Amino acid sequence: MKILLLEHPRSITPERCNDIANTPLSSCLLTGYAAGMLKRKGHEVDIVEGYLDGLTYEEIWNILDVLKPDILGVHMVYHWKTDLALFGFLERVKSEGLASTITVYGFYPTIAFEDILKRAPAVDSVMVGEPEMPFADLAGSASHGAHLPPIPGLAARDGSGGIRCLKQRPVDDLDLLPFPVRTEALYRLPEVNLLGSRGCYGRCTFCSINSFYGPGSPWRWRSPENIIEEIDGIISEKGATDFYFTDPNFFGPGWRGQERALRIASLLKPRNIRFGIEARVNDIHDEVIGPLVEAGLRHILIGLESGKDDSLRRMNKMTTVAQNERALRILRKHGIEPNVGFIMFEPDSSLEDIRINFEFLRRNDLLKNLSVTANVLYHHQIILEGTEAYHHLRKEGRLETGPSSSYEGTAYFRLPEVAALANIMRQVTNILFTCMEGIWSGKIIEPPGAREKYSEVNRMLVKVFGDSLRALEGGERFDEAQTASVVRETEKEITGILEIVCR
Numbered sequence: 369m370k371i372l373l374l375e376h377p378r379s380i381t382p383e384r385c386n387d388i389a390n391t392p393l394s395s396c397l398l399t400g401y402a403a404g405m406l407k408r409k410g411h412e413v414d415i416v417e418g419y420l421d422g423l424t425y426e427e428i429w430n431i432l433d434v435l436k437p438d439i440l441g442v443h444m445v446y447h448w449k450t451d452l453a454l455f456g457f458l459e460r461v462k463s464e465g466l467a468s469t470i471t472v473y474g475f476y477p478t479i480a481f482e483d484i485l486k487r488a489p490a491v492d493s494v495m496v497g498e499p500e501m502p503f504a505d506l507a508g509s510a511s512h513g514a515h516l517p518p519i520p521g522l523a524a525r526d527g528s529g530g531i532r533c534l535k536q537r538p539v540d541d542l543d544l545l546p547f548p549v550r551t552e553a554l555y556r557l558p559e560v561n562l563l564g565s566r567g568c569y570g571r572c573t574f575c576s577i578n579s580f581y582g583p584g585s586p587w588r589w590r591s592p593e594n595i596i597e598e599i600d601g602i603i604s605e606k607g608a609t610d611f612y613f614t615d616p617n618f619f620g621p622g623w624r625g626q627e628r629a630l631r632i633a634s635l636l637k638p639r640n641i642r643f644g645i646e647a648r649v650n651d652i653h654d655e656v657i658g659p660l661v662e663a664g665l666r667h668i669l670i671g672l673e674s675g676k677d678d679s680l681r682r683m684n685k686m687t688t689v690a691q692n693e694r695a696l697r698i699l700r701k702h703g704i705e706p707n708v709g710f711i712m713f714e715p716d717s718s719l720e721d722i723r724i725n726f727e728f729l730r731r732n733d734l735l736k737n738l739s740v741t742a743n744v745l746y747h748h749q750i751i752l753e754g755t756e757a758y759h760h761l762r763k764e765g766r767l768e769t770g771p772s773s774s775y776e777g778t779a780y781f782r783l784p785e786v787a788a789l790a791n792i793m794r795q796v797t798n799i800l801f802t803c804m805e806g807i808w809s810g811k812i813i814e815p816p817g818a819r820e821k822y823s824e825v826n827r828m829l830v831k832v833f834g835d836s837l838r839a840l841e842g843g844e845r846f847d848e849a850q851t852a853s854v855v856r857e858t859e860k861e862i863t864g865i866l867e868i869v870c871r
């Protein structure tokens with residue numbers, strides 16, 4: 369069976385240019401894992417990197433026209449309500465007979481499969497959850513010419529106007545999966561992405577990781593030896609020295625998770641590589657971070673989320689502010705300045721919550737680096753289907769969804785003064801992100817003297833936030849004209865300071 373797997377082009381509007389929750393990083397190897405499994409089953413598989421290779425739909429069309437696959441599998445990424453180009457393309461592919469069957473997979477379609485099957489007639493089926501096993505079953509039944517039987521993990525129309533979806537169990541033993549296939553485009557990234565575990569034992573209300581994997585063991589791991597075998601293969605084939613564990617939660621729960629991390633550290637150390645991970649703050653322990661750093665750990669993303677215990681409880685983060693601060697201390701002691709996840713604006717935030725968050729960030733030296741400052745001072749909670757927050761706000765009648773897709777919801781801020789500050793910071797930081805896009809994405813080389821300019825803009829952002837917050841606390845209400853004036857003035861300052869960088 370001839371199968372083409374497509375990473376489709378992604379278009380992100382300027383208003384959402386820095387909203388990263390549309391697809392988690394841990395999904396970046398879904399196509400590679402599906403390809404590995406399909407190859408193992410004897411199928412002919414090609415991968416088209418529409419996103420990383422910057423292909424247009426016309427260029428992808430030409431590839432499809434040559435290959436004419438039996439199955440076109442698309443890793444579908446949420447497009448902030450703008451899927452129309454992709455759906456239109458798939459309609460054309462189907463109507464011109466360029467692919468006999470179209471199936472889609474990924475976080476977004478897993479959660480919104482009914483919506484997608486209703487809106488996109490060209491899509492024949494949706495892989496719900498991990499794609500390896502349902503994809504192998506789908507390709508197997510198609511190669512035997514059988515009428516498509518119900519397949520666990522595959523949602524499809526039932527022929528009588530409904531949709532049938534048979535649940536699948538997550539893969540029990542991840543060591544039994546073939547290693548993911550990596551394209552040249554993936555090897556061009558600054559680090560080679562790896563997946564050492566799947567899922568998370570946390571239950572944060574804003575996160576849909578566990579809805580993707582479905583019920584079963586919430587955190588599953590590969591053995592350290594299996595991970596090292598994959599890394600050794602990449603080192604010998606590509607000479608790679610930089611890796612990134614895209615696991616949503618590198619450490620498993622409790623002491624077992626820590627022991628596994630120590631074992632990984634001991635195996636990695638003689639290989640002289642560098643790597644990054646993502647983790648929960650309660651899993652950061654001196655005794656384990658030390659050996660990981662000695663083994664090559666160079667950067668880490670930790671989800672602090674808030675500087676207030678009540679907010680952490682509201683998000684069901686199962687961590688405390690004290691744990692946040694302890695994790696920062698331990699990492700810094702070992703020379704690691706972490707990247708942090710932080711939700712400044714929740715739908716139920718009060719000005720007091722925002723003030724406490726602001727002071728937490730200041731106290732912990734998290735407002736000194738422009739890219740961190742810009743992120744932590746504007747992040748608001750994104751509400752996607754499949755999360756507890758979405759469910760809860762909908763039940764309360766506070767969630768609005770658009771006519772084109774119910775996947776993303778909007779819950780208005782309970783307090784207008786919080787909405788005003790969130791609005792100012794979103795507009796101001798969007799101007800900055802657009803201006804810095806070339807530099808932060810590595811497409812443009814930083815001009816001399818840029819660092820001093822960043823410090824200046826950093827101070828200015830902190831000041832705009834602090835001044836606006838103080839004014840709101842003092843009872844001032846920002847109407848549309850006032851907001852527009854603050855944004856305009858700040859824009860003038862940002863573009864003035866960053867003239868040498870942004871031109």
Ligand code: SF4
Nearest residue numbers: 568570571572575616
């Ligand atoms: S810690 Fe929370 S946000 Fe992070 S992966 Fe786990 S559930 Fe999701």
